Amino acid sequence: MEETQNFRVLLDEGQVDEMPQTLSEILEKFEVDQEEWIVERYLINTWQIGRRDEAKELIFVEGKISGSINDKGEIKKTNLYQIKVWIARKNPISFEPVISPIQITMPPVLHQPKTKIGGAQTALIIPDPHFGYLKDTNTGQLVSMHDQRALDIVFQIAQEYHFDFVIWLGDILDLAEWSDKFIRSPEMYFTTQPAIISASTFMAKIKSVTSDAVHVALAGNHEQRLITSIIMNLKQGYHLRSVDELSSPPSYSVERLLDLEGIGIEYIPGYPSGEFWLSEKIRCIHGNVVRAAPGSTMGQVVMSDTVTTIQGHIHRIEAVTRTVKNYEGKEVIWGISPGCLCKTNGVVPGSSNNHWQQGFLILTFNENDLLSPNIVNIQNGTALINGKMYFGEEDEQINLATYMNGVPPTTSQ
Secondary structure, three states: OOOEEEEEEEEEHHHHHHOOOOHHHHHHHOOOOOOOEEEEEEEEEEEEEEEEEEEEEEEEEOOEEEEEEEEEEEEEEEEEEEEEEEEEEOOOOOOOOOOOOOOOOOOOOOOOOOOOOOOOEEEEEEOOOOEOEEEOOOOOOEEEOEOHHHHHHHHHHHHHOOOOEEEEOOOOEOOHHHOOOOOOOHHHOOOHHHHHHHHHHHHHHHHHHOOOOEEEEEOOHHHHHHHHHHHHHOHHHOOOOOHHHOOOOOOOOHHHHOOHHHHOOEEEOOOOOOEEEEEOOEEEEOOOOOOOOOOHHHHHHHHHOOOEEEEOOOOOEEEEEEEEEEOOEEEEEEEEEEOEOEOOOOOOOOOOOOOOOEEEEEEEEOOOOOEEEEEEEEEOOEEEEOOEEEEOOOOHHHHHHOOEOOEOOEOOO
16 A cells, blocks of 8 residues: 655745745655655745734733733734645555545547647537546445546547637536435446546546647536535535645535646636626637527527627537627627537436437637637437547546445446
8 A cells, every 4th residue: 555645844935945845845844754755745935924013911810811912003024934845655555455536548649630720629528528427325336427438539529639728518427316496316426536536537638638728628417516515514514625725626615626727727706797808809718608409509698799709608509690790790609609518318417308419510610700619419329520430438447446345437328
């Protein structure tokens, strides 16, 4: 079993010059045997504390305090500094019984040339995967809400094509057990941990093969479930942070639970107002409007907008255009919903009798905001893209990572 330790020291401003300034000096100061230990990561940060500058003249007589406090009207400030190092044994010590930790190995990045033509930019738009599980209360078997076969097709495309942007349109997590919209059945209990493991692992996989792209994840209404539940039931946990990571996202937050900062993905909170602009006239949102008739949702969006809008939320494939007039003349704007990447068979709570479609978007656009949307429809784990068939498969590494009670999850239902 791998043994990991960490040590830290807190300093006030007057002690800084007395302490080591480099990692090697830190290890030498604390007598770390580098033949036995390896540094996993280290952190050096600073913050400021203050208190009122007061002169107190107090006496305690017969159980009573008397005297005066002279408030000078100033705040005395002191800088504190922290040095923290995480180390692990190079040769782990085995205990009985021996437990082997799960290792998730990212697939190698394909090295075939990925060229851009004519100065255009390309974005991979990933809508509504709803990473989550339902648990069989008798066997502990996990049944996924996200569709690994559909997600695998997205990964294959991420490997094969060059992308300047990778945009997650929200509802990355389903968070059914955090919802107050319906009665939460026992099948939803204690499923958040495997869900965030699966989601973070897959997002890191996508990042590994599109490392040159700008990566952005939007908050959706399902991510909002976490915040709402904390505010309603655990106000003390709202925006709570560990003392050694005060500059990091809150401990109870989607970006922290998924380690998006560590993966290298920018998170845009603030649903429903959060948005990301690919250009001055192309914006990406999660969306908060749903209309029943096919095409009606994006029809309403495009009628109320003067820019192209790409959104998730409705789990349907819709593309609507409108010609608008502006100072430069006429131009075509789009309203596009590329579908979803969760299952459409009713396993997602609230999805009975739905008319959802699976898909994602490959969007090419240039500096003049001319765009060419390629909406990829996925059916039964297969897709046709530019004349080539793609077949999705389950990811056994993710399945291994999400074991619960010794029973692996299934994506076949």
